[in-house]
Amino acid sequence: MSNVLINKVVKSYGRLEVVHGIDLDIAPQEFVVLVGPSGCGKSTTLRMIAGLEEITDGTISIDDRVVNRVAPKDRDVAMVFQNYALYPHLNVADNIAFGLRIRKESKEHIAESVKEVGEILGLTPYLDRRPANLSGGQRQRVAMGRAIVRRPKVFLFDEPLSNLDAKLRTQMRAEIKRLHKRLGATSVYVTHDQVEAMTLADRIVVMNGGIIEQIGTPMELFMNPANTFVAGFIGSPPMNQLRGNVHKTADGTKVKVHDVLFDLPGSLAVEEGQEVVVGVRPEHMALTASADSFEIPISLDLVEPLGSEALLHASIGEEPIIIKAETHGDIAHLSGVSKVYAPASLVKVFDAKTGLAINEQASS
């Protein structure tokens, strides 16, 4: 197994720089998801690992070998393309065997490998069909089969599920995760869908505008976003971000949003009157008070039932806020909500100018 080391990698097209010197260390067998909005440089980064794009500056190493000048075929990586890129003139078995044939593997080895991959991916009944006669999910599986048959060091996935309908996507997502558990190969997966990122990743790399905003486990990103961008990208719906000012009171440091005072966790390096953004996740607010929670009066606009939960669209003054509340099978009791409670320990504070998280100071 291998690790992928991305060191100060820059990608420019002519004068336009699209990736601005990123660093990323991917451990053996790790499943890393690059996520971000379109144009953030995630696919370009993946294609640089694959060898389909030249690296303008910096280095990429696979297994401690710098591969900047190594052809894709000699990098021992395999890629699953967004549009599958199955060869339409070949049947499923030949599509899977294509790479092995090019590498002049023995006939017996090819037959055996194709059979095995067919079984792993449940493609055995379709081996002699052409791609045109397969469903979307089956084509996706063939594309994965073509990648896994070579047992490469690194798997690259370029938005592989974005062409599938929602139900199939959920199903294939689980299959990819199962496959990764079974094969244990280092995987780099690109998506713009944060749900895919959260469910699949060992670690998520959030990219934006050609830089890395944050690297962390799904729960780290969820609980401790490094900045307002990550806070607004991860989570569905994302973290509420409310502008306010720091207010030091006898009762401790608080943030005043409109006329509501937000309690803060621990001691933060903030100054009186400083402009900040407070972040509260919709699912961290509750309709009933608990030990360390404080009250937030809201004016409710709209209730969106999702089944077991409902989204309350509300506002504090001009600032919109979304609260996720349990329905317990009925939403009637939600229409009269005028205040919610949030635990101070789960409130995040970001600098309003830089967008960076202001973390708790080490307790002295």
Next chain:
Amino acid sequence: MAMNMNLYSRGDKIFAIAVSILIGLFTVATLYPFIYIAAVSFSGGFAAAAGKVVLTPIDTTLAAYKYVLSQPKFWMSYLNTFIYTIGGTITSLLIIIPGAYALSRPQLIGRRFWNLFVAFTLWFNAGLIPFFLNMRDLNLLDSYIGIIIGFAVNAFNLILLRNFFESLPQSFEEAARMDGANDFQILWKVYIPLSKPAIATITLFCIVSRWNGFFWAMVLLQSEEKIPLQVFLRHTIAFLSDDQEFTATLSTQPYSVESVTGAIIVCSIIPVLIVYPFIQKYFEKGILLGGVKE
């Protein structure tokens, strides 16, 4: 008509009728000369020469065919046409396919320049005499090779195939590259199989233009044993009536210059008619269906 015309407006109906009439006229205009020539070739020499044949043979006879098929020069030119057609088509494909692929690749250095270079020849060329002098100076006059390679590259076919290659998703190339294929393998194992319809089209264009190639063969070839069928046909039309050996037989044989000409034309059309259905099956669309999802 099978469709329910009530669903169509007056304008649609008039349009459909006008289109049908135009197609009908075009069909007649294309088909009639062929029927006429075939009818003449099977007609008696007197009727053919007198212009009495309109649609069907008069005084039906195979005499013209017997005469044509007994001429060694006919068979010689027929063989030559096969040599020029097969050799020329293969040479053309060998040059055009890799050329079109190279021109279609974004990574080709100076791609715009090379494409312009090729397209330029669509609109401008040196003209007849410089080309002739060029062929003369290259010692390619009166030679098989001259005809075969002198007309091997056709810019139109090159651009046609280049456009087709360009229309194939780039990800096929990338997938093959990831699978370990080099440029030749990508072309040979992926792009050529995917381009069968386009390659069939340019193959047919090459075959037909070679088969019917007349003007340059007439200009460049002097030896009678090297001329293709079309030039032989021209010789027949121009000189047969002055051929005393031939005119001497006219009183005893039921053929004429006209029916012999017709027979040569019919014989020259047959191979193209035979080849066409084999190539036509590749014209079917949809071979790309399902390979990628856009």
